[in-house]
Amino acid sequence: MAISSSGIGSGIDIESLVSQLVAAEGQPATLRLNKQEAVFQADLSAVGLLKAALSEFQTAVKGLADKTAFQERTATTETDSPFEITAGTTAVSGSYDIEVVALAKAAKVRSAGFTAETDTIGTGTLDISLGTSSFSITIDDTNKSLAGIRDAINKDESNPGITASIINVDGGHQLVLSSNQEGAENTIDIVATDNDGADGFDLTQLSTANLTTIQAAQDAQMKVDGQMVTRNRNRFSDVITGITFDLKKVSTDGEASNFKVELNDGSVKSKVFEFVAAFNDLSKVMDGLGSYDPNTKVAGQLQGDPGLRAIKNQIRQVMSSPIGESGLTYTSLASIGIKTSEAGVLENDLTKLDEVISADADAIANLFASDNGLATTLDTILSGFLKTDGMLGSRTTALEGRIKALADDRGNLERRLTSIEARLRKQFGAMDSLVANLNSTSSFLAQQLENLPGPRILK
Numbered sequence: 001m002a003i004s005s006s007g008i009g010s011g012i013d014i015e016s017l018v019s020q021l022v023a024a025e026g027q028p029a030t031l032r033l034n035k036q037e038a039v040f041q042a043d044l045s046a047v048g049l050l051k052a053a054l055s056e057f058q059t060a061v062k063g064l065a066d067k068t069a070f071q072e073r074t075a076t077t078e079t080d081s082p083f084e085i086t087a088g089t090t091a092v093s094g095s096y097d098i099e100v101v102a103l104a105k106a107a108k109v110r111s112a113g114f115t116a117e118t119d120t121i122g123t124g125t126l127d128i129s130l131g132t133s134s135f136s137i138t139i140d141d142t143n144k145s146l147a148g149i150r151d152a153i154n155k156d157e158s159n160p161g162i163t164a165s166i167i168n169v170d171g172g173h174q175l176v177l178s179s180n181q182e183g184a185e186n187t188i189d190i191v192a193t194d195n196d197g198a199d200g201f202d203l204t205q206l207s208t209a210n211l212t213t214i215q216a217a218q219d220a221q222m223k224v225d226g227q228m229v230t231r232n233r234n235r236f237s238d239v240i241t242g243i244t245f246d247l248k249k250v251s252t253d254g255e256a257s258n259f260k261v262e263l264n265d266g267s268v269k270s271k272v273f274e275f276v277a278a279f280n281d282l283s284k285v286m287d288g289l290g291s292y293d294p295n296t297k298v299a300g301q302l303q304g305d306p307g308l309r310a311i312k313n314q315i316r317q318v319m320s321s322p323i324g325e326s327g328l329t330y331t332s333l334a335s336i337g338i339k340t341s342e343a344g345v346l347e348n349d350l351t352k353l354d355e356v357i358s359a360d361a362d363a364i365a366n367l368f369a370s371d372n373g374l375a376t377t378l379d380t381i382l383s384g385f386l387k388t389d390g391m392l393g394s395r396t397t398a399l400e401g402r403i404k405a406l407a408d409d410r411g412n413l414e415r416r417l418t419s420i421e422a423r424l425r426k427q428f429g430a431m432d433s434l435v436a437n438l439n440s441t442s443s444f445l446a447q448q449l450e451n452l453p454g455p456r457i458l459k
Contacts, residue, residue: 026417044399046301053285058382060278064375070365072267077259084246091242097256104182104220109211113172117147122203124195131186133160183232184219276346325372329363
């Protein structure tokens with residue numbers, strides 16, 4: 001089998017030559033594709049940055065589109081108050097004296113002591129009630145022990161909320177029944193019926209009359225400005241609108257504790273500050289994308305972009321225009337002390353803002369969260385920018401399509417260069433063979449010429 005090597009006939013490094021020719025052929029197109037992809041990728045990144053900034057601003061705006069965001073109330077109580085209090089947005093400012101008279105308690109009863117959990121109590125039925133709910137258990141040879149009765153009570157699907165347990169104390173093993181529902185109406189009652197009086201055991205030992213009360217069911221009571229209020233739980237949420245009381249202990253010596261409900265001015269101010277900061281963050285991103293530095297001659301990726309300009313103009317127009325809704329005390333950001341600086345960022349006039357909050361804090365809620373309020377309007381236009389088929393979504397899709405098309409162009413270029421490489425190899429291979437043949441012929445002729453007889457010399 002003959003062994004061949006490209007260029008051996010001509011002495012030319014065909015492999016290197018072909019590689020250089022193919023690279024030279026593909027370089028202009030590769031550079032063009034690389035440049036185009038870099039531009040598209042940079043545009044895609046810039047659009048993504050703008051979308052992220054708009055999305056973050058919309059999150060801040062959504063938090064202000066609900067009036068309750070501006071209606072947070074604070075409730076303050078005296079030190080070591082016997083109750084905890086929570087004030088909702090519907091709570092009205094005011095002051096009240098509260099005395100905790102009694103805490104709600106759940107019923108708990110126990111049996112007499114037995115020698116062991118395995119002691120047989122008896123057979124028959126147990127009719128157990130918790131308040132107005134009841135269930136019945138059959139006690140037979142499978143569950144007639146103290147432990148068996150405990151398990152039967154806990155496993156019964158009709159059990160309305162009684163937990164059975166066994167405690168081992170000096171008085172013996174006692175069956176304890178505990179209610180999981182507080183209130184005076186939720187008493188525990190047991191009617192035990194023994195079905196075999198001659199067996200030496202007596203299930204009626206578990207009847208109510210033979211049980212000891214550990215804790216009686218009891219309602220919670222408190223006085224509001226001297227007026228008694230009774231509930232079957234320690235949480236009172238329907239006494240004063242928007243106020244929830246959690247009772248912790250009985251008041252000492254019948255002494256009332258005072259609490260006050262007030263608008264959380266600091267929270268209102270904080271919401272306004274958060275909005276200003278969120279807008280300034282967005283403005284910084286938009287200005288950066290559309291900027292041009294004459295000193296460095298570096299432009300933002302979206303400098304001169306009509307889409308960015310349209311977004312900035314729409315947002316700034318909403319921010320600067322009065323709210324078109326009747327009955328509003330304050331209809332613009334400037335009217336509550338938020339002004340635009342020469343640098344184009346929002347600034348807070350704290351003196352003016354404090355005056356507005358003190359005069360009518362609800363007016364700030366109306367400015368932002370009314371039907372045509374600032375937050376409501378901004379949320380609508382931001383949603384339009386960010387939706388899948390919106391301005392930025394469509395642009396993202398177009399850029400991704402162009403980048404994908406470039407990948408297809410690279411594939412076509414690669415296939416064309418492969419074809420060119422194959423053609424060059426074929427052409428140079430033919431040349432190499434021809435040169436090899438010519439060299440062989442030349443060597444043969446030279447050898448034949450050398451073998452020719454020399455000229456004869458006549459004398």
